[in-house]
Amino acid sequence: MAPFSLITASVSLLAKSFGVWSCTSSLARCTGVLPPAFVGPLRCLTSQTSGPPKRPLNGYMRYVQQQQPILTRQNPDIKTIDIIRRIAQQWRVMTPEQKQPFEEASQRAREQFKLELQGYQAQLTPAQVEQQALEKKQRMAKRKAIRKKRELTTLGKPKRPRSSFNIFMSEHFEEARGTTTQAKMKSVLDDWRNLFTHQKQVYKQLAEDDKIRYKNEIKSWEEHMVEIGREDLIREQTLSTKKKLAAQTRATKKGTNKAKAVKASAKGKSKTSRKAA
Incomplete structure (x- = not known):
């Protein structure tokens, strides 16, 4: 029977051989999928199949990453937002020479990101490419909606009218039963359903009043937007109503002008017939 040390050495050698073979085969698979320019001696891009490579940080964000831990240790009682503001102030007064190391590191990272992104995209199937395009379109639409909402808020667009239940919930949410938001909302909904008709009528009237408020405010706001x-x-719906009114006005003017023309023509014929007689 072989000594225990000899068996252990054999197992260790076998494990090392298997590890080398596994690494070599993985690298071979990488070189079979990617162009030679994307294959490095220490890196295999197939590890990114779960998602695209992350975009690199710019020079300023690299500086923030470096300075934030330092300032946090030096000022443990200062809030994070104040730390970031202090770092931003430092960055603004730095010379181009002081910023250069961070900018150069960011540039190198961008070049590496381009290579990794090309390698990642080369592995995608047509269905994955289509799915990513759809997701990008959805993200852009969401960002556009957020920007528009912020713009409308800045321009003072009136808030939409609330429903009777929304008014009831705003009044009773804080005192509702439950420790979580979802539990509180369920509690308020149950209370609303248990109200009598005459009790709900109070909130329905408030909702009607809020509709009138919104109607008046949105009309003034839209007139100001036109100005x-x-x-x-x-x-x-406002544009459609204006177009209909404009079309009706044009039709009325056209009918009036036509009637005047017919009347003038009849009057001219009458004068001509009298002269002939």
Whole structure:
């Protein structure tokens, strides 16, 4: 029977051989999928199949990453937002020479990111490419909606009218039963359903009043948007109503002019017939 040390050495040698073979085969698979330019001696891009490579940080964010831990240790009682503000102030007064190391590191990272992104995209199937394009389109639409909402808030667009239940919930949410938001909302909903008709009528009347408030405010706001040249922010239904009114006005003017022309023509014929007689 072989000594225990000899068996252990054999197992160790076998494990090392298997590890080398596994690494070599993985590298071979990488070289079979990617162009030679994307294959490095210490890196295999197939590890990115779960998602695209992350975009690199710019020079400023690299400086923030370096300085934030330092300032946090030196000032443990200062809030994170104040730390970031202090770092931003330091960055603004730095010379181009002081910023250069961070900018150069960012540039190198961008070049590496381009290579990794090309390698990642080379592995995608047509279905994955289509899915990523769809997700990007959805993200862009979401960002556009957020920017538009912020713009409308800045321009003072009136808030939409609340429903009777929303008014009831705003009044009773804080005192509702439950420790989580979801539990509180369920509690308020149960209380709303248990109200009598005459009790709900109070909130329905408040909701009707809020509709009138919104109708008056949105009308004034849209008139102001027209004055400042922002008709693109007006509701479609308002534009449709204006177009209909304009069309009716044009039709009325056209009918009036036609009637006047007919009347003038008849009057001219009458004068001609009298002269002939």
